[in-house]
Amino acid sequence: MIVPMSKVFIATQSHNHAKLLDILAKLGVVHIEPVDPNKAVAEEKILNTLSKLDHALQILQKIETAGDTPDISPMEACAEAIEINKTIVEQKERLSTLHRTASQLTIWGNVEVKRLKHLSAMGIQIRFFSVAKKDMTGLKAECIEVISEISGKDVMIAVIDRIGTFKIPEGAKEIQWPSTDLPTLKKEAAELDASLKKHDKRLAQLANLINKIKNEQKQYQSKADFRIAQNSGLTSKALFAIQGWVPTAKAESLTKDLEKHQITAAVDIKLPEEDEKPPTLIEYPKWVKPIKALFDMLGTLPGYKEYDLSPFFMIALPLFAAMLIGDAGYGLIFAGAGIIFYKKIVKAASKPAADLLIIFGVITLIWGILTANYFGITPQSLIDTGRDSAAKFMISLAPLWRQDGVESRNLIMQVSLIIGCLHLVIAHLFKGIQLLPDIRAYAEFAWSVILIDMLVLIYFLMFVGAEKIPAVIGIILLFAFAAVSWFTAPMKSPVKRVLIGFASSILPLLSTFSDIMSYIRLFAVGLASYYIAAAFNGLGADVAKSATWVAGAPIVIFGHVLNIGLAAIAIFAHGVRLNMLEFSNNVGVQWAGYAYQPFIKEEKISIGDNEL
Numbered sequence: 045m046i047v048p049m050s051k052v053f054i055a056t057q058s059h060n061h062a063k064l065l066d067i068l069a070k071l072g073v074v075h076i077e078p079v080d081p082n083k084a085v086a087e088e089k090i091l092n093t094l095s096k097l098d099h100a101l102q103i104l105q106k107i108e109t110a111g112d113t114p115d116i117s118p119m120e121a122c123a124e125a126i127e128i129n130k131t132i133v134e135q136k137e138r139l140s141t142l143h144r145t146a147s148q149l150t151i152w153g154n155v156e157v158k159r160l161k162h163l164s165a166m167g168i169q170i171r172f173f174s175v176a177k178k179d180m181t182g183l184k185a186e187c188i189e190v191i192s193e194i195s196g197k198d199v200m201i202a203v204i205d206r207i208g209t210f211k212i213p214e215g216a217k218e219i220q221w222p223s224t225d226l227p228t229l230k231k232e233a234a235e236l237d238a239s240l241k242k243h244d245k246r247l248a249q250l251a252n253l254i255n256k257i258k259n260e261q262k263q264y265q266s267k268a269d270f271r272i273a274q275n276s277g278l279t280s281k282a283l284f285a286i287q288g289w290v291p292t293a294k295a296e297s298l299t300k301d302l303e304k305h306q307i308t309a310a311v312d313i314k315l316p317e318e319d320e321k322p323p324t325l326i327e328y329p330k331w332v333k334p335i336k337a338l339f340d341m342l343g344t345l346p347g348y349k350e351y352d353l354s355p356f357f358m359i360a361l362p363l364f365a366a367m368l369i370g371d372a373g374y375g376l377i378f379a380g381a382g383i384i385f386y387k388k389i390v391k392a393a394s395k396p397a398a399d400l401l402i403i404f405g406v407i408t409l410i411w412g413i414l415t416a417n418y419f420g421i422t423p424q425s426l427i428d429t430g431r432d433s434a435a436k437f438m439i440s441l442a443p444l445w446r447q448d449g450v451e452s453r454n455l456i457m458q459v460s461l462i463i464g465c466l467h468l469v470i471a472h473l474f475k476g477i478q479l480l481p482d483i484r485a486y487a488e489f490a491w492s493v494i495l496i497d498m499l500v501l502i503y504f505l506m507f508v509g510a511e512k513i514p515a516v517i518g519i520i521l522l523f524a525f526a527a528v529s530w531f532t533a534p535m536k537s538p539v540k541r542v543l544i545g546f547a548s549s550i551l552p553l554l555s556t557f558s559d560i561m562s563y564i565r566l567f568a569v570g571l572a573s574y575y576i577a578a579a580f581n582g583l584g585a586d587v588a589k590s591a592t593w594v595a596g597a598p599i600v601i602f603g604h605v606l607n608i609g610l611a612a613i614a615i616f617a618h619g620v621r622l623n624m625l626e627f628s629n630n631v632g633v634q635w636a637g638y639a640y641q642p643f644i645k646e647e648k649i650s651i652g653d654n655e656l
Contacts, residue, residue, distance in 0.1 A: 072644035370570030372412025379405025420577025464563025
């Protein structure tokens, strides 16, 4: 249910503005609406501090704590963590550069540039050449030393020739001294590696201060919220006024609550105007709360004047997820993971997220049993391997399984289309009931008739034959569309009423066919999931027969892990889409809402001018 909101205007004496805001933050019921959004911002100093705290937390939360806790303030730890992280990034980039340079110097071996320069200063000039191996026997000089092999045919040699007997062979190339050498690079790399280990150790120590940094972040966030709230109001020498939204059930007590805190303030409460857009606050029934995890993840809310569709999502989405996954074994994994890791999921995400995962798993398990699909194994798979008794047991629990593959696929396809049509019909019936006693409600009821009629038409086209389509389908469609055209745009002029109703309904009429057909993806994706599982089962079995089960098992496991991942993606790509687009569009929900976020603070945190 979308909670009714009231607009509130609160004014007090200017010198009491900090006290007023402090009390409103303690009450935590007013969603402040800025008079001028451009001014409703915190100071740059506070925002910069929050940015640094957030940056430090991003760094330290990835680090496993170790060592002693440093005796420094949270802000000092924050600054040090950011500086260390910057140094680590720079040193890793330098280390990467050293590795690339070292790969180019491998032909020089352990030759050191400083020694070459020292010898040169003593009058001993060393030159380096790339020569063919076949020319080595004819070379003469005071000293010739092979440094390394350049390729299969060429080598790199060092030459000292103070008496001038060395003649450069044809095709040989002189190689200039490098600017650095491998020993120098290795020494620097070792120093960098030691420094990185030292920095990692220090970050592990600083990670012990994460909770203190988080508390500091909360303090500064409260200061930022206070400044934003303060700058959201109107200020003069005499008065300070602020506006916002309060749940209607709590609005009446706001004046008394302010009086209890001994502050004099004028409070004016009004219902929303037609053109106003209050924030959306949804109160979820207990059985619907798991679906809140989806809305939180997507960050979507219906507009204040739209409808709360969470109960419909709570029923439809788990069913769609089950049909898209289509495997009892996968359902057992989802449900088992939700139960075993319940506390961890609650801590990492939320309680609704953990509950929703379990519900998805249980419904998928039930659907997999009804369709006789367990990790891609069906009764037919067991019959083919001579396990008739197990196959009979699976069949006894699976009213939606047929031995004939075509018949089985057609049945699931028909179930998908029926569920899709029912889903859309419910959308129009719900909208119609909400519109009553408005005459436009009858247009929604007529759309429900059109959808059912369209489902019958699709059934004949796909499973019976176009030549057997009864004429009554067209007659019902004609009368239902006439009703839609008449009731969609009620006006005094009958001609305008029909023309506008017809013009605005012709495209939705054409889309009803595709809307119902879009639900066939429930069948198609589920079937694809089965074939992927069965294919990896077969591939693993073939490998096990030709080699051993130790070689075949990883193939099967990989296939099912991949399939589960694809199934999870399908829930969002198809299951969520059918609810957020097809169903919501037919209800008329555009998800144009923004969240109710009351100005609130924790009891242990102080805000106001004195603390800033």
